[in-house]
Amino acid sequence: MSHTLTTHSLPPQEQSDYHYADTAYRFDPEHTYPLADAPFGGFALGGRGDPRTGIPNEWLNEELNECGYTELNTAEKPDADAHWHLRQDNIDAPIRMDHETLRAGSLGKYTGAFTHIFALGYMGKLLFWFSTVTGAIFCMAKTGQFSTDVLLKFALTFASIAAAAAAVWKGCDFILARSAQKMGSDTRPVFELCRRTGQVRLWHKTERYIEHDIPFTEMAPIVEAMYSPTHNQYRLKLVKPGTDIKVDLSQMTGVSSSKGDIERMWAFIQQYMDVSLPLADVPAFEPFRSIDPTTAAYDRHTQRNPRYWRDMDDQLYKDVIRLLRQEQYQLFDHSA
Helix, strand or coil: CCCECCCCCCCHHHCCCCCCCCCCCCCCCCCCCCCCCCCCCCEECCCCCCCECCCCHHHCCCCHHHCCCHHHCCCCCCCCHHHHHCCHHHHCCCCEECCCEEEEEECCCCHHHHHHHHHHHHHHHHHHHHHHHHHHHHHHHCECCECHHHHHHHHHHHHHHHHHHHHHHHHHHHHHHHHHHHHHHCCEEEEEEECCCCEEEEECCCCCCEEEEEEHHHCEEEEEEECCCCCCEEEEEEECCCCCCEEECHHHHCCECCHHHHHHHHHHHHHHHCCCCCCCCCHHHHHHCCCCHHHHHHHHHHCCCCCCCCCCCHHHHHHHHHHHHHHHHHHCCCCC
């Protein structure tokens, strides 16, 4: 299966426009797209129309249960994936990745507190088992060496530690269970790249409304560098030249110390937004390929198995993912 595209369009008779808005993005080699100034320590990426198919590592996960479809891959629901994902509550969710939009969300202001509570509860759990097992072993090993009163004091000490640890552990679990709904209600969208409309949307930082709705054609890619004593990391962003509007794409594509990785991230975003190209062939998009008009036409043209990813066993899936990663490293220069 080839993962390098050699054309920016399919035969006209195989395309269907009913799904896409009139504003949907189609790469036009005659169009002059904006370029941004390079940020301090970073660099600006060049033009558009890269024929290579880029797939970030974050979209090539070797763990089946992290691909977003395996919970539906059952005999009872062999073909219900897309319908399940496109329920109204999923469409309105703060995080969404399908044929129509890539939406990144924030877990909100309570996330840090919940993370600390979870960590505290986990430490309490570890301390409970450690003190229980250690106390039992110690008391049994010292039987006959200490008097009953001394052993009883040791046992009470370990029991007190275990009781306190259990209280912390169960108390944190109780708080998390009671607060799960609050945490979920605090999530909010941050930005989205909408393939159907060709728009880039940004939500207000603290409120739930769209603050900017900008055509993808007006955005330019830049790469910001994050320096550390051991190695540099690069972060891909979209900016609207002449404004302070920025979209941090690293929430979707990750960060990398390789400029080649950044190039394939940008190629991935371009392919996703360009409705004259099919969606990248990654597990997360498979349930939606038959819905996206261009992708459906491409799959019919190439006679792709509609369940290519879902019908793989665990080992074959991992082997294919590893092969894809190798192809990506060969396709993009990772020497820098």
